[in-house]
Amino acid sequence: MKTDTELKTDVLHELAWDVSIDDTGIGVAAHHGVVTLTGTVASWAHKHAIEEAAYRVAGVRDLANDIEIKPNWSTTHNDTEIAETVRSALAWNRLVPGVAIRSTVADAGTVTLSGSVRTLAERDEAERAVRKVDGVRAVINDIAISAPPVAPDALRTTITQALARRAVREAAHVGVDVEGDTVILTGHVGSWLERRAVVGAARGTPGVRRIDDRIQVGF
Numbered sequence: 200m201k202t203d204t205e206l207k208t209d210v211l212h213e214l215a216w217d218v219s220i221d222d223t224g225i226g227v228a229a230h231h232g233v234v235t236l237t238g239t240v241a242s243w244a245h246k247h248a249i250e251e252a253a254y255r256v257a258g259v260r261d262l263a264n265d266i267e268i269k270p271n272w273s274t275t276h277n278d279t280e281i282a283e284t285v286r287s288a289l290a291w292n293r294l295v296p297g298v299a300i301r302s303t304v305a306d307a308g309t310v311t312l313s314g315s316v317r318t319l320a321e322r323d324e325a326e327r328a329v330r331k332v333d334g335v336r337a338v339i340n341d342i343a344i345s346a347p348p349v350a351p352d353a354l355r356t357t358i359t360q361a362l363a364r365r366a367v368r369e370a371a372h373v374g375v376d377v378e379g380d381t382v383i384l385t386g387h388v389g390s391w392l393e394r395r396a397v398v399g400a401a402r403g404t405p406g407v408r409r410i411d412d413r414i415q416v417g418f
Contacts, residue, residue, distance in 0.1 A: 201258040209256045211236055216253050225249060225266070225284035231306050235263040237354045240269050243337060268336045270308075276334030278304040284332045285310055294324045300330070308336035315345035319402040319410065344380075346405035351377035354406055357384065361400035362383060372395055373414065380408040387415050406409055 201209070203224045214222040221299050226237040233255055240246050241376040243287040246266045253259055257335040270276070288396050289297035300314040312330055324343045329338050354377050362373065394414050401410050 200232075203232070206232070206256070206258055207233055210259065211254050214249060215253050217248075220248055220252060221245070222249070226311060229232065232258075233249075233261045233263060234259050235265060237265045237285065239267045239269050241268070241330075242333070243268055243335045247330055247336050257327045270334060270336075276308070278307065281308055281310070281332060281334040284334070285329050288328045288332055289325060292328045293355050295321050295328065300325055308334050308335075310335055310337070311339040313341045313343075315343045317344070319344065319407055323402060342409045344406075354382065354404065357404050358401050358407075361404065362397060373413065375401075380406065381411055382407050382409070383411045385413045385414065389416070391416055 201309065207227050210227045210229075211222075214220055214225060214227070221240075224241075226235075226240045228235045228237070236249060236253060236386060240249070246264065246268055249266060250262065250264050253262055282302060285304065286297075287304045289295060289300055289302070291297075296316055300312055303313070304309040310332075312325055312329065323352070324370050325342060326338050327338045329335060330393065336377070358375050372386045373390065374383075376383040376385070382404075384397060384401060388397060394412075394416055397414060398410060398412055400405055
């Protein structure tokens with residue numbers, strides 16, 4: 200277990216290392232293992248990128264993201280303009296069924312997504328596409344998973360086969376359990392990328408509505 204000081208230092212180093220992130224003015228604190236992020240950024244996408252970077256640090260399991268979004272151009276983007284751009288982002292993204300997704304924009308940049316898709320991967324990709332739209336301050340993802348529930352044994356087999364196809368080296372150390380429509384992932388992998396591959400395989404499987412990710416990085 201890392202100390203709070205070690206967690207804080209490692210998160211700061213990760214933010215400084217990631218060239219896609221402007222960490223100027225971003226504050227990091229750690230207390231009883233919980234990491235808190237503060238500061239101001241210009242977009243929802245930037246805020247989320249900082250959050251993902253913090254989660255890449257080994258030992259970070261709980262995080263409070265108190266970063267504020269203050270676009271430099273907020274006065275030039277009204278909700279109608281944002282809604283039009285959101286529609287274009289969904290329509291041009293080949294990884295999501297844009298026609299099956301509805302969006303509502305209100306309160307100067309808060310986007311609510313609804314509708315239905317087949318997999319968690321499509322649901323997450325829709326949110327990711329919308330996050331990048333200029334003027335978006337927050338995304339509420341209410342998209343449902345429309346695929347019918349799959350029998351636990353069949354779901355476990357499908358995910359295991361996906362791991363084999365993706366050549367996840369530590370697949371043998373990963374446990375896949377199913378409770379209803381929730382997949383529980385346990386075990387250890389050697390890297391953050393391996394962990395993303397395992398979770399990605401589960402997210403891309405029709406019938407999975409929730410993922411309980413308990414995988415640990417490191418042996």
